[in-house]
Amino acid sequence: MRSTRTFFRALSLCAVAAVALAGSTALSQAAEKITIMVGGYEKQIYLPAKLTESLGYFKEEGLDVELLNEAAGVDAENQLLAGAVHGVVGFYDHCVDLQAKGKFVQSVVQFSQAPGEVELVSSKNPEIKSFADFKGKTLGVTGLGSSTNFLTLYMASKAGLKPGEIVTIPVGAGGTFIAAMQQSSIQGGMTTEPTISRMIKTGEASILVDLRTVEKTREALGGTYPAASLYMETAWVNEHKEEVQKLANAFVKTLKFINTHSAAEIAEKMPKDFYVGDKEGYIKALEAGKGMFTPDGVMPEDGPPTVLAVLSEFSKNVKGKKIDLSKTYTTEFVKNAKF
Structure with missing residues (x-):
């Protein structure tokens, strides 16, 4: 009898161990x-980042993705290089x-083919009718060394302004950008939606240069300007092709x-x-700018030669x-994306 109990106890312990091992293996494969x-x-x-999360496409691909927020693109870049x-x-x-x-x-999914930015001018400065004015x-940009800074300097140069004839200062976006305009710390600045619509609605600013569509971007910059993207370190991409493919699958479905x-x-x-309290305005802004997104990533x-031309100068x-x-x-x- 005792040997029988001993046998079943051993069998039970083996079963527990097997379950634990299976659980451990599952975790290691997660x-x-x-x-x-x-x-x-x-x-x-x-927008594609949060929309992909909301639509559940990351989870559909078996990915555990955490989106972190950073006001300026140049700071996000630093986080990538630091390995954070x-x-x-x-x-x-x-x-x-x-x-x-x-x-x-490298960009592994290209979200947009136009910057989606505009150069706003403060209503306190009605004398400003062109970039040359x-x-x-002093003009606001999200950060020094940011895309908004390079584009601002490039358009100033195209308008005949020499280096030093305008000053760019970092004011971020959203509330900080609006406050800088209201306090006359800046007379104009480059920003995105929904900040654009908020300032136009209150009459505090107007659009001087519009880079929200491919056509207007070509007119202002001489070509398409691939902007928003998912970019990653090349070495990491090469070592994690399966994960990158799943990310591409999710984002292409979103596009x-x-x-x-x-x-x-x-x-x-x-x-x-x-929506910042204005859903109707948010939708209207999205209708105006939706064409900036690529249909397939x-x-x-x-696009790349246009970007190089801008950066080579500034x-x-x-x-x-x-x-x-x-x-x-x-x-x-993106060309191998499954959806």
Whole structure:
């Protein structure tokens, strides 16, 4: 009898051990959390990040993705280089700028083919009718070394202004940008939706240069300007192709959702606080700017040269450097995306 009890006790312990081992194996096979820093996820230019989360596409791919928020794209870039995050939803031009510093990162999903930005001018300065009229003025950008800073300096140069004839200062976006305009710390500035609509609605600012559509971007910059993207360090991409492919699958599904649904339908999937108390205005702004997004995450062919032209003139890092644009993005994952 005792031997029988001993046998069943041993059998029971083996069963427990087997369950524990199975659990341990399952945990070891579970997806590692992927952290992605977004350069202001309430901005409509970066809408695909939160929308993908809301639609449940990350989970459908078996991914555990955490989105972190950072007001300025240049700071998000620093988080990536420090190894604090696996990827950044930010402007593609960081991939070009970083190569000049010997750092290789690449856009793996291209969200947009236009910046989605506008240059606003304060209603307190009605004399400003063109970019050339900003001579001697102070303009707001999200951060020094940011995409908004490079674009501002480029358009100033195209308008005939010389270096030093305008001053750019970092004012972030949203409430801090609006406060800087209200306090006359800046006379104009580059920002995104929903900040644009908020200031136009109150009559505190008007649009001087519009970069929210491909057509207007070509007119202002001479070509498409691939902007919002998911970019990651090239070495990490090469070592984690399965995870990157799943991310591409999720984001391409989101871009197709944007392309096949109305602004109102998209807005319903977004966090309510993104409306900033004006859902109608949020939807209207999205209707106006929805065309900036690519339908499939593929980099537009004429985009990288336009970005390089801008940075070659105003990025101290890029000026005079030889840049291999083919290493700043990849279409491998979006072209293989399953949806």
